[in-house]
Amino acid sequence: MLLLWSIAKVEEGEPTRVNVIVGLGNPGPRYQHTRHNIGFDMIDVLARHHGIPIQQRASQALYGQGQIGRCAVLLVKPQTYMNASGQAVASLVHRYVQAEEQLVVIHDDIDLPLGRLKIKRQGGDAGHLGVRSIIAYLGHGAFVRLRMGIGRPSCKADIVDYVLSPFTAAEAESRSAMIAQAAACVAALLEPAEHS
Numbered sequence: 001m002l003l004l005w006s007i008a009k010v011e012e013g014e015p016t017r018v019n020v021i022v023g024l025g026n027p028g029p030r031y032q033h034t035r036h037n038i039g040f041d042m043i044d045v046l047a048r049h050h051g052i053p054i055q056q057r058a059s060q061a062l063y064g065q066g067q068i069g070r071c072a073v074l075l076v077k078p079q080t081y082m083n084a085s086g087q088a089v090a091s092l093v094h095r096y097v098q099a100e101e102q103l104v105v106i107h108d109d110i111d112l113p114l115g116r117l118k119i120k121r122q123g124g125d126a127g128h129l130g131v132r133s134i135i136a137y138l139g140h141g142a143f144v145r146l147r148m149g150i151g152r153p154s155c156k157a158d159i160v161d162y163v164l165s166p167f168t169a170a171e172a173e174s175r176s177a178m179i180a181q182a183a184a185c186v187a188a189l190l191e192p193a194e195h196s
Helices: 035-050 082-096 129-138 156-163 169-195
Strands: 019-023 056-058 061-068 071-078 103-109 117-120 144-149
Touching: 019 035, 019 082, 035 061, 035 071, 035 103, 035 144, 035 156, 035 169, 061 082, 061 169, 071 082, 082 103, 082 129, 103 129, 103 169, 117 169, 144 169
Parallel strands: 019 071, 019 103, 103 144
Antiparallel strands: 056 061, 061 071, 117 144
């Protein structure tokens, strides 16, 4: 079940609040399209779908500013590497976010089967070092997470290699379906503001 909340819409003559949507990942070609970078892939999909170029750079992040529906958004890809994501996110949050629900963090989750999504309103890091860094820099965990299931490897010792490896050909269909569903989830999370 999706968690829905009131997010500021873009209205003529009204002040605009920006909803910051962060996809977690590692910069550089070595990590492109790996399981751990599914957050980056999601930001790219949202950017293409909604015509928001990710070409600006500030606060140790690449980002683009635009609208999803009538909601102002900032699509963000931190460039600090995963374990230091909080440095980039905290700087942008302090600049743009007025309420915790305006921050949505999209990240991989090895505790969810491949293709499964989960939306969580607040809480701890559940062992995800990127989320842990964001909580540490913000001083709280009161933000929305869109967790994207990548499954676990058969051997615990292989976890690091597993998350830093690309999806296999056999997983491609599940990955694509999950990304499409996650993009719809983001739009649905923003949609209530259009009718309030």
